[in-house]
Amino acid sequence: MLSIAGSDPSGGAGIQADLKSIAALGGYGMAAITALTAQNTLGVQAVHVPPAAFLGQQLDAISDDITIDAVKIGMLGNAEVIHVVRSWLEKVRPAVVVLDPVMVATSGDRLLRESAEAALLALLPLADLITPNLAELAILVGEPQAQDWADALEQGKRLAAATGATILVKGGHLGGDACPDALVNAGGLLSRPVVEVAGDRIPTRNSHGTGCSLSSGMATAQARLGDWEASLRQVKPWLTGALQASSQLEVGAGNGPINHFHHLQQPLAAGxxxxxxxxxxxxxxxxxxxxxxxxxxxxxxxxxxxxxxxxxxxxxxxxxxxxxxxxxxxxxxxxxxxxxxxxxxxxxxxxxxxxxxxxxxxxxxxxxxxxxxxxxxxxxxxxxxxxxxxxxxxxxxxxxxxxxxxxxxxxxxxxxxxxxxxxxxxxxxxxxxxxxxxxxxxxxxxxxxxxxxxxxxxxxxxxxxxxxxxxxxxxxxxxxxxxxx
Missing domain, CATH: 1.20.910.10 (Heme oxygenase-like)
Structure with missing residues (x-):
């Protein structure tokens, strides 16, 4: 499993979250770093994008030696980086490509330069699954952010039709107690055009890296199961548990990380x-x-x-x-x-x-x-x-x-x-x-x-x-x- 993404020094998002998610769901994680960030649970302070050519060297070094079962793409940073990733994908053609269009962080920080949006749009058709949050979904379809679940699904359908990819529409940023997710596809790749998986909202502020974790988890599960619906039905309960157990970590003063390995060892109460x-x-x-x-x-x-x-x-x-x-x-x-x-x-x-x-x-x-x-x-x-x-x-x-x-x-x-x-x-x-x-x-x-x-x-x-x-x-x-x- 290869994560192509930015690094989060606080460990909650980016490649750090991806590698934890991959390991938690039984995969062997690898990472090619696209960007370095200065961030913590309170927000992003700075972003440094290394030369795009060096990213190309990372990608070639991995694919020249190791069979890649699935790729998760996260933060890309600028148009040059996106072009390198696109060229590599067209050359290597991985079996599973999950693209998390990291444009806006949970904290509201902008993580992709607006000048690179056109390059990102051109990259989307190379993905099998795209996993935007609601703010990113709106940017990708050129519309205001959806305010309810029905509007979000409609935007997902339009993005699926434009890209040919399956879209994972996420309800995490909507209000209310429910937190559904849905797979949307216009090309008949699913059993039906919209596959919804219900869920409850977890009352926690610790959602740092949730999108990264979900997308890398989906890539890992899909490589093994070969079915997007089955993958979502496995990954969503795991992610829900990771949110529920997030308070056990006690990391940071702000928007803390999820507990990726909650299912492996539950803490014991006294006695x-x-x-x-x-x-x-x-x-x-x-x-x-x-x-x-x-x-x-x-x-x-x-x-x-x-x-x-x-x-x-x-x-x-x-x-x-x-x-x-x-x-x-x-x-x-x-x-x-x-x-x-x-x-x-x-x-x-x-x-x-x-x-x-x-x-x-x-x-x-x-x-x-x-x-x-x-x-x-x-x-x-x-x-x-x-x-x-x-x-x-x-x-x-x-x-x-x-x-x-x-x-x-x-x-x-x-x-x-x-x-x-x-x-x-x-x-x-x-x-x-x-x-x-x-x-x-x-x-x-x-x-x-x-x-x-x-x-x-x-x-x-x-x-x-x-x-x-x-x-x-x-x-x-x-x-x-x-x-x-």
Missing amino acids: EFAAALRQATAPDLEAIYGLEFIRDLAAGTLAEHQFAYYLAQDAIYLNGYSRVLARASALAPTEAAQLFWARSAQQCLEVESELHRNWLSTRSVEHVLGPVTKSYVDHLLAASASGSYGVLVAALLPCFWLYAEVGKTLHAQFLEAGAPAAHPYAGWLRTYADEDFAQATREAIAMVDDAARKASGDEREAMVEAFKHSSRFEVEFFDAPRLHA
Whole structure:
């Protein structure tokens, strides 16, 4: 996909918008620069048109080497530039040519010298699709600007008849809540002379580069689909979404750009990722509560040798877990997160491991690394080695979250039974129902959620997978004593 257009240093219009649109719709973008502008979201301050001969060298360099599936033509600047583009088109004959007659910017700034209008009119018949805004459409047909949709369509029909091209008439500059677009053709290239696609007006001031983006998007879609109506029905919803998501960019103080890549990654609200993880782990929690080990542990009837095996494996696991927590601290992006994961690693060794040592020291227990423990620790070490802070903390989270959930539930059952002093596992139940552990769990959930909001889409997917794997290991870890017995 080749864009022949001017450059916008603020990134919202011109070749910058074209290349974003092409990439967003699946094309490989190339650009030949016709003009340099000094502009931002507030308007155009200056335009510099390099020698037209150099543009010809750009175009020849591309077409001599690369097959061009479609061309989008935007700002041309002067008659000399237009003549160069016309000569190149007549020589190369690209399969798809979309011409956006950039004459008047959204801000009202004039971008084409009036002396070049005749040259532009002569170029129009070489285009397959022409995409003027209403001000440009009026100039091209030599009439006052249309004030309603019916008049705009009539002007589009006259331009189509004069050029033989399909005209994309755009309703963006009309008033009202509706924002239709229409393809108009007088030569039978469409299924009917006028193909309208309805749309709603998006209440935003961020429309900088909308015309550039639409025209380059249409060229990209047409190269793949070969049908103007199908292309418009694909591109228009994408552009609508780009306008709706434009406020996410927060670029400039004026007429800001659209969000070209809105469809690739939607920003997450606070708590949204955590809620998705909670839903994902619900089956694992249910499976844990259904385990014989958990039922007997809550009732205090669990065979001592099974609990001893569980604690011995947990002691081995916590040794590896603490090292991975320390790695999370090293990768953490903020001082608060660094302190939290480092403190968790310390408490893991000092508090929880102490509980294990006290109980196990009075019993003869074989401390042999079990297969589930090994697999779980290996999984955490692999997450640690991934280099992704988000993936690592997502993998660590189930050991906080599921333990806190299970501990709270089992402790509640223990209290409902009258907190019998004879319950052999009361110490364990109290430890995991402790409010400090519950608070640490809430902090861990919040940190994983925050990491997800800052992660790419691919990294978030990897975080979910790491979390799910750890959750499944939690189920297997609780069930391991029964299998060992």
